Amino acid sequence: MKILIDNDAALDDAMAFMYLASCPEIDIVGITIAGTGEAHGPAGAKNMARLCKMFGLDDMPIAYGFPETCSGAGKPFPDWLRTSTDKLLDKLDAPEHPDPNISDAPLALIKECVEDNEELTIIATGPLTNIAKFIQTYPDQAHKISKIVIMGGAVKVPGNIKALDASANNDVAEWNIYADPSAADIVFKSGVPIMLVPLDATNHVLVTREFIARLSLQTHPTLHLCYQLMKSLKDEVGDDMFFKEVYLWDTLAAMFCAQPELAMSNYMPLLMDVEKAQTRLVDQATEGATLIKVATGISVTPQEIFEKLFKVLYEHRQDQLSEIGPDSSPRHLRFYDQSAAKKEQQVQADSSDMIKLKNGTEVPKILAYIICKAIEAMWNGDEFMHCYSLAMHCRDPKNKLSDNTQKKLRQKALIVNDEIPEEVKNIMLCAFEGDGLDMAICSPFLKSASASPKR
Numbered sequence: 001m002k003i004l005i006d007n008d009a010a011l012d013d014a015m016a017f018m019y020l021a022s023c024p025e026i027d028i029v030g031i032t033i034a035g036t037g038e039a040h041g042p043a044g045a046k047n048m049a050r051l052c053k054m055f056g057l058d059d060m061p062i063a064y065g066f067p068e069t070c071s072g073a074g075k076p077f078p079d080w081l082r083t084s085t086d087k088l089l090d091k092l093d094a095p096e097h098p099d100p101n102i103s104d105a106p107l108a109l110i111k112e113c114v115e116d117n118e119e120l121t122i123i124a125t126g127p128l129t130n131i132a133k134f135i136q137t138y139p140d141q142a143h144k145i146s147k148i149v150i151m152g153g154a155v156k157v158p159g160n161i162k163a164l165d166a167s168a169n170n171d172v173a174e175w176n177i178y179a180d181p182s183a184a185d186i187v188f189k190s191g192v193p194i195m196l197v198p199l200d201a202t203n204h205v206l207v208t209r210e211f212i213a214r215l216s217l218q219t220h221p222t223l224h225l226c227y228q229l230m231k232s233l234k235d236e237v238g239d240d241m242f243f244k245e246v247y248l249w250d251t252l253a254a255m256f257c258a259q260p261e262l263a264m265s266n267y268m269p270l271l272m273d274v275e276k277a278q279t280r281l282v283d284q285a286t287e288g289a290t291l292i293k294v295a296t297g298i299s300v301t302p303q304e305i306f307e308k309l310f311k312v313l314y315e316h317r318q319d320q321l322s323e324i325g326p327d328s329s330p331r332h333l334r335f336y337d338q339s340a341a342k343k344e345q346q347v348q349a350d351s352s353d354m355i356k357l358k359n360g361t362e363v364p365k366i367l368a369y370i371i372c373k374a375i376e377a378m379w380n381g382d383e384f385m386h387c388y389s390l391a392m393h394c395r396d397p398k399n400k401l402s403d404n405t406q407k408k409l410r411q412k413a414l415i416v417n418d419e420i421p422e423e424v425k426n427i428m429l430c431a432f433e434g435d436g437l438d439m440a441i442c443s444p445f446l447k448s449a450s451a452s453p454k455r
């Protein structure tokens with residue numbers, strides 16, 4: 001499937017890109033950045049170029065668009081968000097791209113992609129400014145577009161404007177549409193087949209603690225970068241808001257694009273209310289209404305969506321990923337990749353680093369760290385067992401967990417199990433103290449790990 005990505009280069013767009021670039025059946029032919037979206041056009045284009053570099057797509061044509069909306073209507077994303085989105089990949093493990101193929105002519109790039117590819121799908125995960133201006137400028141070319149998958153709108157659910165701008169007097173709009181509602185109006189009325197992925201669908205896939213915990217354990221470059229992206233947002237907004245407000249928006253749209261069977265959908269007559277930036281469900285006879293395919297939900301469980309996302313990102317051939325390898329991962333991540341012998345060595349090397357738990361006992365930092373990771377991941381049986389077995393192995397390489405212990409652990413009878421060594425119990429007790437996890441146990445180790453020189 002030939003795909004042109006039109007996005008606004010935010011965290012979610014980065015994840016969607018990484019998913020699409022990892023899909024064997026997807027061929028990305030160009031990327032355009034909305035100048036009216038979360039990132040400013042030029043900065044967003046540079047960040048997308050860096051992600052392309054990571055996937056060996058060094059020559060990917062990228063063009064950033066106009067800072068003006070289609071009719072002057074629409075409100076920009078908050079300044080603080082745009083500034084921080086411009087710096088999306090700062091300090092993260094994504095390669096630099098010294099010579100990116102970036103232009104400021106998005107319409108020319110879209111035209112070229114439409115002309116060169118008979119069946120071109122566009123996936124739009126930002127404001128629709130570029131696409132609308134293309135449709136207006138080249139109406140004869142627009143009908144050649146095979147389909148546009150759009151993350152945007154809120155049909156039967158409330159909008160999400162107030163999540164970022166509490167002072168806004170709008171409960172019905174979604175941000176991509178709100179930023180340029182006239183553009184959405186033009187695209188809706190263009191006659192090009194549309195698959196709209198509104199909040200109605202994305203509300204089903206709230207980012208979970210389990211997903212983040214699993215990501216945190218990965219050394220695969222793509223998954224590791226996904227974790228860094230998610231973590232940077234989590235650190236910025238705090239855990240409470242993160243786990244309440246962050247959904248797979250653009251990523252879900254990308255997944256629907258590649259695997260349409262994951263979506264539940266219906267054709268609905270929609271009218272674009274430009275003033276309220278609302279994708280309003282109307283009677284089919286209403287003047288100006290367009291019958292649009294709307295994703296209303298997911299055909300599998302949220303857990304399965306995360307599994308599928310994980311799988312696609314994970315199975316992407318590592319040799320196609322340039323520059324970022326396990327060697328550039330922080331020590332605590334690399335640890336999971338090493339052979340048993342190396343693990344043992346590492347633990348011995350680290351075993352002199354002790355940490356004092358809240359209850360006063362001293363344990364090796366590395367053991368505390370791994371056990372905390374295991375606890376963090378305990379929502380997932382396999383991942384938890386992996387971490388826990390590793391922790392046990394670290395404590396004593398001869399140690400093997402009995403079936404009975406494993407069974408008990410699976411039932412989460414962690415603390416009362418007599419077979420668990422005292423030091424491990426201590427760590428668990430400290431970690432369980434109060435609400436949720438006490439990641440403070442990990443943080444001294446994490447600090448020392450990230451401060452240590454890379455090999």
Ligand SMILES: [Ca+2]
Nearest residue numbers: 008013125126
């Ligand atoms: Ca976006």
